[in-house]
Amino acid sequence: MSELLLTLAVKSVLVVSVCMLMVAYLTLAERKILGFIQLRYGPNRVGYWGLLQPIADGIKAFLKEELTPANADRKVFLLAPIISIAAPMLLLVVIPFGDTVTLFGREFTLYLSNPDIGILFVLGISTLGSYGGVLGGWASGNKYGYIGGVRSTAMMVSYELSMAFAVICVVLLSNSLSLVDIVHSQAGVWNIFKAPVAFLIFLISGLAELNRTPFDMPEAEAELCCGYNVEYSSMKFALFFFGEYTHLFILGCLTTTLFLGGWHGPLLPGIIWFFIKTFAVIFLCIWQRATFPRLRWDFVMKLEWKFLLPLAIVNVLATGFIVAIF
Amino acid sequence: MKESDIIRVRKRQGEKEKYVAPLLKGLGYTMKKFWSKPKTIQYPDQKREVSERWRGLHELTRNEAGELNCVACGLCAAICPAMAIDLTPYEEEGGIRYPKEFVIDELRCIFCGYCEEVCPKGAIKLSKIYDYADFSREAFRFDIEKLKDARQFRFREKKARYQYLLG
DSSP states (O other): OHHHHHHHHHHHHHHHHHHHHHHHHHHHHHHHHHHHHTTSOOSOSSSGGGTTHHHHHHHHHHHSOOOOOTTSOHHHHHHHHHHHHHHHHHHTTTOOOOSEEEETTEEEESSSOOOTTHHHHHHHHHHHHHHHHHHHHHHTTOHHHHHHHHHHHHHHHHHHHHHHHHHHHHHHHHTOSOHHHHHHTTSSSOHHHHOHHHHHHHHHHHHHHHTOGGGOGGGOHHHHTTGGGTTOOHHHHHHHHHHHHHHHHHHHHHHHHHTSOTTOOSSSOHHHHHHHHHHHHHHHHHHHHHHOOOOOHHHHHHIIIIIIHHHHHHHHHHHHHHHHHO | OOGGGOOOOSOOHHHHTTTHHHHHHHHHHHHHHHHSOOOOOOTTTSOOOOOTTOOOSEEEOBOTTSOBOOOOOOHHHHHOTTOOEEEEEEEOTTSOEEEEEEEEETTTOOOOOHHHHHOTTOOEEEOSOOOOOOSSSGGGEEOHHHHHOGGGGSOOOOOOHHHHHHO
16 A cells, blocks of 8 residues: 555656656747747757756746735735646646556556546646636736636637537547547557547647637737736746646647557657657647737637537537447 | 629638638748748857948057057048047157047947048058947047057957856
8 A cells, every 4th residue: 555655656746747847848949949930049048058948937937026916816816826837737647658667577557547537537627727817817907917817718618619529539439538548549540540620620729728829819919918917927927837838738748648649659668659749749839839820819719619619519420420330 | 784894802702711721831831941040140159240341440550660650630530520539649840740649439430431531541440340338438438549459349258157167
């Protein structure tokens, strides 16, 4: 029993610290990739090739003055950044990074837990993450923050639907809600080849859920000057920022798990394949950010309700039909 | 009224829906740029090559013996539109004429290059140095000693030791 607890504790610490380190370096990766695309270098002053930049940013965020607006709702104002970082970190629990490995004559699973309803857990908790933005915007007592929060709510309500429908396709194909079983079912053919439309819908609504650039309505710089986090400073702002990148990392992990075959791949060990695929998805997200302009607010809603949602429903029906016949 | 007379303002449905191909084209373009070399000049480490005719800080040229070519004729001070040049001539008995004081206020100067053009001896030149910086206004009043060698003011980044360690 104590051995089990010890293993679990060590694994949790390992997963959280390694993933958080990766997330910290995602900020650098994003700035570097955007820089290269715009014919710049990106950060390259702190450390060799700018490799100490995330640490310098962290120190800077800690040393900044912390302000709470006079007409802010203090408790909620404090709670919002915590929610926005805690929800995506919670999701690390169910991500299957690899299959079992044998170390010191003992078998270890490369995931923290494997609940039977893994994918439902993911959908539920990832929606909770949006509450960070909603509450933060509302509690700031600022009109821009308020509009950002309202938009965040609308995005959450609408894009969650098509995302869930895309996930249902995967569930139909693999006959299970557990993420590990979903990966096991993709040993032969990855789900992206079985359900390409679902993959596209999942990726687009995932980006919208993340509030990344073509859909970054809650923090549209040009209109809302920063959106829901406009009144936040110092480490509270950094938590929002960090939560957003953790969400991006989780999106990469989930896309890999659901559509790209998880840890399956030739030659290299499974966990390396998992991270290669994850970072490929993350690169795609950053790449499209550098390419596409932001959609207007009504177009974002139109895209979801008039295009993605009907498409997703038809897709689910068609997949169900095909699965039932064959 | 014929069909060809009608000017259609509203686009046809097919034309309106064409956005997938341009999006992919855009992605291809950014990917191409991702692999090309950055255009940035990393300023204190690298410097832009300026034109041969660049007009920067002034320099008083000297002959082989190391004496100033300037004969303190005062033409440069006369033509200077910003009245930035201040010089006092000095002449030994029957000997050569040279400037006793030659002060250029670099903050007043508009770097038009007239002084270089008007000088009969080619004694004043505009160098290519464009990034002189200092802390006081007085420091920008260049006297003969400062004007003798403009290259000493080329900006050199002094790196602290920890910066060498960090790269």
